[in-house]
Amino acid sequence: MQKNPNSAKVYLKRIDDWASEEAIKEALFCLWQQIEPDGFVKKDDFLGIKLSFGEEGSRGFIKPGWLSTLIAHFKQKTENVFIVETNTLYRERRSNAVGHLHVANQHGFDIKSLGIPIIIGDGLHGREGQNISIRGEHFENVKLAKGICESDCLLSLAHVTGHMQTGFAASLKNLGMGCASRSGKLQQHTKTLPEITVEKCVGCGLCMKICPANAIGLKRKKAILVKERCIGCGECTVVCRSGAIDIKYDENIVKMQEKMVEYALGVKEVLGSRIACINFLCSITKNCDCMAKDEEAVLPDVGLIGGTDPVSVDKASMDILGIDNVKKLFPDIDPEVQIRHAEKIKLGSSQYELVEI
Numbered sequence: 001m002q003k004n005p006n007s008a009k010v011y012l013k014r015i016d017d018w019a020s021e022e023a024i025k026e027a028l029f030c031l032w033q034q035i036e037p038d039g040f041v042k043k044d045d046f047l048g049i050k051l052s053f054g055e056e057g058s059r060g061f062i063k064p065g066w067l068s069t070l071i072a073h074f075k076q077k078t079e080n081v082f083i084v085e086t087n088t089l090y091r092e093r094r095s096n097a098v099g100h101l102h103v104a105n106q107h108g109f110d111i112k113s114l115g116i117p118i119i120i121g122d123g124l125h126g127r128e129g130q131n132i133s134i135r136g137e138h139f140e141n142v143k144l145a146k147g148i149c150e151s152d153c154l155l156s157l158a159h160v161t162g163h164m165q166t167g168f169a170a171s172l173k174n175l176g177m178g179c180a181s182r183s184g185k186l187q188q189h190t191k192t193l194p195e196i197t198v199e200k201c202v203g204c205g206l207c208m209k210i211c212p213a214n215a216i217g218l219k220r221k222k223a224i225l226v227k228e229r230c231i232g233c234g235e236c237t238v239v240c241r242s243g244a245i246d247i248k249y250d251e252n253i254v255k256m257q258e259k260m261v262e263y264a265l266g267v268k269e270v271l272g273s274r275i276a277c278i279n280f281l282c283s284i285t286k287n288c289d290c291m292a293k294d295e296e297a298v299l300p301d302v303g304l305i306g307g308t309d310p311v312s313v314d315k316a317s318m319d320i321l322g323i324d325n326v327k328k329l330f331p332d333i334d335p336e337v338q339i340r341h342a343e344k345i346k347l348g349s350s351q352y353e354l355v356e357i
């Protein structure tokens with residue numbers, strides 16, 4: 001059979017359900033040895049490892065103990081290896097660098113355990129961004145975290161989950177949303193307005209507390225939405241324990257995925273071919289690790305999938321999980337929008353050659 005010239009190589013290393021820390025650590029390093037492009041890290045380069053520490057109370061995030069062999073390998077090449085992450089848009093502890101580092105520490109990430117420092121790439125309050133020109137359909141400029149733009153090379157490590165606004169969260173989300181400054185994150189959130197069912201509201205105020213835009217108030221012990229202020233982030237829908245808030249899905253959900261991958265294109269614009277991605281297909285929960293709750297896995301563990309093209313790596317991850325299984329997580333969202341748009345704007349290819357190691 002003739003090979004598709006556009007297809008990228010994607011590597012898969014399977015792991016057992018409930019694999020030990022040792023087994024995942026070995027699998028990660030074994031996979032990286034296959035992926036590592038020539039000249040990916042040079043002496044004295046600043047290499048950022050981009051991952052999420054998970055919100056307080058979440059459990060599925062990538063564990064620091066899985067990274068030690070890989071980090072030791074990088075440290076032989078350059079002293080300037082660091083973990084890079086950006087502040088969240090919503091008002092939990094990770095919305096500023098101080099709270100963020102406290103949560104990282106609670107989850108076992110610190111210089112003592114990792115042997116490398118942690119940099120919050122968009123600064124104390126998420127305002128340290130840099131404009132990057134791109135050729136997108138929604139944006140001509142994207143606002144990325146400075147700490148990402150000033151890196152020489154970047155390894156994205158993404159814990160694969162469902163996502164209430166993009167359907168699927170993996171490398172494209174880690175690069176697109178995860179590398180943006182606060183204003184960049186805001187730009188990606190479109191008006192996916194929530195709807196409040198007053199009869200179900202018990203007036204607890206949790207939605208008001210978490211809303212990053214001050215768009216919810218309480219009137220006669222019922223939540224009310226100020227539509228003009230709402231940025232459509234969807235956080236209120238997740239904290240409401242009474243099921244009183246739902247996101248109204250419409251064409252804006254499509255736009256959000258498209259905007260997110262245009263941000264990922266910005267990262268590629270900055271770093272060129274010096275990006276690599278690894279998706280962790282284990283403890284796959286319905287919601288992402290930004291949710292401050294401990295969720296049960298909804299799909300079986302598969303292993304680790306990686307390569308240098310985030311589009312192929314995410315497409316291969318969806319295919320391995322089964323696209324129908326992925327779509328079941330959020331039936332109103334088509335998660336393949338992100339793949340199609342990423343391919344359209346020439347971020348990468350949905351065609352791949354899977355190599356199981």
Ligand code: SF4
Nearest residue numbers: 211230231233234236
């Ligand atoms: S969706 Fe709107 S109302 Fe809900 S938390 Fe986000 S900004 Fe606030």
Ligand code: SF4
Nearest residue numbers: 201202204205207240
């Ligand atoms: S979180 Fe839900 S129940 Fe509580 S005030 Fe908001 S809408 Fe009402």
